[in-house]
Amino acid sequence: MVSKRAVKLVAIGVIVAGTLVAESRKEFHFAVGPRAGVSVMNPYGSISVKPSLNNTVVVNAILHSDKVEVDNSQNGNRVDIQSHLLAGADADSGRVDYEVLVPADASITLHSSTGSLRAEKLHGDVSLEGAGSAVDVRDVSDAHVHVKTMNGSVNLDNIQNGHVEVDSLSGDVTMKGVNGPLVQVVSTSGRINYFGDFGKSGEYRLTSHSGDIEATIPEWTSPDVSARSVRGEVHDDIPLQPKNHTWFAVDKGRAFAGTMGRVAASSTVVLRTFSGKIHLRKRSEKQ
Amino acid sequence: MLLLAVGIYVRRESVAPPVAQQASIAVPVANASDLDDNDLMQEVAANAPAMKPQYEENLRWVNESIRDAQGLVDESPNDQEARRALMDAYQQKSMLFEMAMDRPLP
Numbered sequence: 001m002v003s004k005r006a007v008k009l010v011a012i013g014v015i016v017a018g019t020l021v022a023e024s025r026k027e028f029h030f031a032v033g034p035r036a037g038v039s040v041m042n043p044y045g046s047i048s049v050k051p052s053l054n055n056t057v058v059v060n061a062i063l064h065s066d067k068v069e070v071d072n073s074q075n076g077n078r079v080d081i082q083s084h085l086l087a088g089a090d091a092d093s094g095r096v097d098y099e100v101l102v103p104a105d106a107s108i109t110l111h112s113s114t115g116s117l118r119a120e121k122l123h124g125d126v127s128l129e130g131a132g133s134a135v136d137v138r139d140v141s142d143a144h145v146h147v148k149t150m151n152g153s154v155n156l157d158n159i160q161n162g163h164v165e166v167d168s169l170s171g172d173v174t175m176k177g178v179n180g181p182l183v184q185v186v187s188t189s190g191r192i193n194y195f196g197d198f199g200k201s202g203e204y205r206l207t208s209h210s211g212d213i214e215a216t217i218p219e220w221t222s223p224d225v226s227a228r229s230v231r232g233e234v235h236d237d238i239p240l241q242p243k244n245h246t247w248f249a250v251d252k253g254r255a256f257a258g259t260m261g262r263v264a265a266s267s268t269v270v271l272r273t274f275s276g277k278i279h280l281r282k283r284s285e286k287q
Numbered sequence: 288m289l290l291l292a293v294g295i296y297v298r299r300e301s302v303a304p305p306v307a308q309q310a311s312i313a314v315p316v317a318n319a320s321d322l323d324d325n326d327l328m329q330e331v332a333a334n335a336p337a338m339k340p341q342y343e344e345n346l347r348w349v350n351e352s353i354r355d356a357q358g359l360v361d362e363s364p365n366d367q368e369a370r371r372a373l374m375d376a377y378q379q380k381s382m383l384f385e386m387a388m389d390r391p392l393p
Binding site: 132150187275 | 335337338341342344345348349351352355356359368372375376378379382383386387389
C-alpha cells in the first residue's frame with residue numbers, strides 16, 4: 001500500500017517537472033559595430049540591460065510557457081527582439097523575462113506593459129516605455145534618457161550630462177544625482193522627488209498637475225528657481241535672492257522665485273503644479 | 288456733399304471688422320469625455336481587461352487636468368504658463384491613448 005507521503009512526493013514531482021517543461025531558456029548572440037541600436041518589445045515580463053565586455057549583444061530570455069516565442073532579427077547594426085504571443089497566451093503564459101548585454105555605447109529601446117524595465121552603466125540613448133512597468137535607470141552618462149509610463153514608478157539614479165525627459169501619468173518619479181542640459185518631468189498625478197544639486201548649468205522643469213513636488217538640494221548650489229502652485233501650497237526652506245520680474249504674480253504661499261547663493265545663477269529650475277504642494281528643502285552637508 | 292456721404296457709407300460697409308487678438312498658441316478645444324474615450328476603454332476592455340481599472344482611473348485624472356488647465360487658459364489667455372500646462376495635459380492624454388492602442392496581438 002502506497003503511503004500518503006509517497007503520493008504527495010510524487011504529486012510534487014509531477015508539478016515541478018511540468019513547470020520545468022513549460023519554462024524554457026533561449027540565448028542569442030549578435031556581433032555589432034559602434035553605436036548599435038537594440039530594441040526589445042516584450043508585452044509581458046521584465047527587461048534588464050547591462051553593458052557587455054565587447055561588441056556583442058547577448059540576449060538571455062526565459063519563456064514562461066510554450067504560448068510565446070522570441071522573434072529576433074539583425075539588420076546591419078540594429079538588433080530587434082520581440083516576444084511573439086501565440087494563440088491563447090495571456091499575461092502569465094505570455095511572459096518572457098529578458099537579460100540583455102549590449103555595448104555601452106549602444107542605443108536601447110525597451111517596451112513592456114508589465115514587468116520592470118532596467119538599464120545601467122550605459123552611455124547610449126535609452127528609451128523605456130511601459131504602461132505599468134517600474135522603470136529603473138542608473139549610472140548613465142552623456143546620453144538621452146526618455147521614459148514613458150502610465151502608473152509605473154520611475155527611478156533615475158546618477159544620470160550625468162543627460163538630456164532627460166520623463167512622462168508619467170500617475171507613477172511617482174524619483175531622481176537622485178540627475179544632471180544635464182535638460183531635465184524635464186511631466187506628470188498628471190504622480191509625485192516628483194529630486195535629490196541633487198541641479199548641476200552647473202541646464203534647464204530643469206518639474207511639472208505635476210496634482211502631485212507634490214519636492215526638491216532637496218545643498219545650500220551651496222545656486223540655481224535660478226521659480227515655483228508656482230495654482231491651488232496648492234509652496235514652501236521654501238532656502239533663502240532666495242528675489243527676482244524683480246517674473247511671468248507670474250509671486251503670491252506668498254503659492255509661488256516663489258529667486259536665486260540661491262550669491263554667485264551668478266547656474267541652472268534654471270522651474271517647479272509647477274496645479275493643486276499639489278511644492279517644497280524646496282535644504283540639504284546641509286556638502287558632497 | 289450727398290455723394291461724399293454715400294461714398295463714406297459704402298467704404299465703411301466694405302471694411303472688414305477687425306479680427307480679435309488670439310492667444311499666440313492655438314489650443315485645441317477641450318473635449319474631455321467624448322466618444323474617443325469610450326473607444327479607448329473598449330480597446331482596453333478587449334485587449335487588456337486586467338488593466339481596465341487603471342486606464343479608467345488615469346483617463347479620469349488626465350481629463351480633469353485638461354479641464355483645470357483649460358480653465359486657467361480661459362481666465363488668462365495670454366498666460367504662457369497656463370497654455371503650456373494645457374499642452375502638457377493633452378500630451379499626457381495622447382500618451383495614454385498610445386499605450387492603450389499599442390497592445391500585443393497573438
